[in-house]
Structures are given as C-alpha cells and as structure tokens.
Amino acid sequence: MEQGDIVADPDGHRATTVEQGRFCMARCTCGWRGPARRARSLARTDAEGHVVGGRPDHLRQND
Numbered sequence: 611m612e613q614g615d616i617v618a619d620p621d622g623h624r625a626t627t628v629e630q631g632r633f634c635m636a637r638c639t640c641g642w643r644g645p646a647r648r649a650r651s652l653a654r655t656d657a658e659g660h661v662v663g664g665r666p667d668h669l670r671q672n673d
C-alpha cells in the first residue's frame with residue numbers, strides 16, 4: 611500500500627499526500643486539507659507549505 615509523502619513538524623502536524631480519483635491532495639492530522647492537484651509533487655508542496663509555515667493561528671497549540 612502506498613502511503614504518500616509525510617511532512618511532520620515538532621508541533622505534531624503530519625501532512626501526507628493522498629490520492630483521490632485522478633487527483634492528489636495534501637492532508638494533515640490537524641484536519642487541514644490542501645486543494646486537489648494533478649501532480650503529487652504539487653500536493654507535496656502544499657503539505658510542506660502547511661507544515662513549515664503559513665498555518666492558521668487557530669491551529670497553533672503551543673503559544
């Protein structure tokens with residue numbers, strides 16, 4: 611079974627890429643989902659963008 615890429619950060623976000631039909635999207639353990647992409651590489655970029663930076667303040671738990 612293919613897992614997809616995982617991007618994790620110290621705050622506990624673990625983003626993976628999941629395939630949905632012909633598309634691929636990023637999904638995180640916090641409930642966030644990225645837009646549907648035609649390429650996994652783009653979905654992975656979305657995942658990295660979510661985990662590394664730009665996540666909404668309401669998702670921050672350590673402040």
Ligand SMILES: [Zn+2]
Nearest residue numbers: 623638640642
């Ligand atoms: Zn997240």
